[in-house]
Amino acid sequence: GRRSPGEVDRMSSIKRSSQGQSFVTEDKARGFGKAFAINLRIFQSRLADKSWARYFHFDLNAGSGYNDEADCIGSPLAFLSAAHRLEVTNYRAFFVDISRDAVSELLKRPEIASDERSFVMHGDNAEFVRAIPSIIEAAGDRAHMAIGSVLVDDNGTGIPIHELAALAAVCPRLDLFINITATGLKRAFQTRQLRLTDIITGIEKQHWLIREPLGQFQWTMLLG
Secondary structure, rough: OOOOOHHHHHHHHEEEOOHHHHHHOEEEEEHHHHHHHHHHHHHHHOOOOOOOOOOEEEEEOOOOOOEEEEEEEHHHHHHHHHHHHHOOOOOOEEEOOHHHHHHHHHHHHHHOOOOOOOEEEEEHHHHHHHHHHHHHHHHHHHHHHEEEEEEOOOOOOOOOOOHHHHHHHHHOOEEEEEEEEEHHHHHHHHOOOOOHHHHHHHHHHHHOOOOOOOOOOEEEEEEE
16 A cells, blocks of 8 residues: 555645544444445446456545444455455555544555555545546546446545535546435534435435435445
8 A cells, every 4th residue: 555646645734523433333344345345246247358447446534444443344444355355456446534543554454555556545535536536537547437436434524515526527437435324414414404415416426325224323325
């Protein structure tokens, strides 16, 4: 795993609360792995024989790679585990977090450190979303044709709806995985007037799948 070029560190000028760990159950982490596996299987079945094809994965709330409170792997390792299990090798994975400590810990993970296709970055997730089309173009792919996934695991830092909406317009083939607690969404509505429908109507995706809420905090996943 490698840090991105120097400009990525400039994202840290925007300060938010940590985008790292949140208290979750192991079921939540398993849900990530299953969701990623579905996308990776589709990619593999359609493009496995195309040497030019690449799967792009962007994790906007990567954390340290392991959730100590829930004693389970975090979303970065869930993605890499799914990719390796399905023998998908032509991918580029980008993991970003606002916490320098979380980024430092993630860089130490053997799964990350030994994987030249994984990139760990320190910065604000909204800033990073705006950079995704340029990252894809720099990798030699066309942004509007890029296939892959974007994970938002909201744990109090907020969902960059406007940035995701702009990204969906430029990169329509990137699927969005938005993990959110209904409890947190209710609080957000009280303070910021944010509704679930604001997320769905604010981001132009033809289809949305919504998982039944899970656990006491009512975690749900939106797949656009």
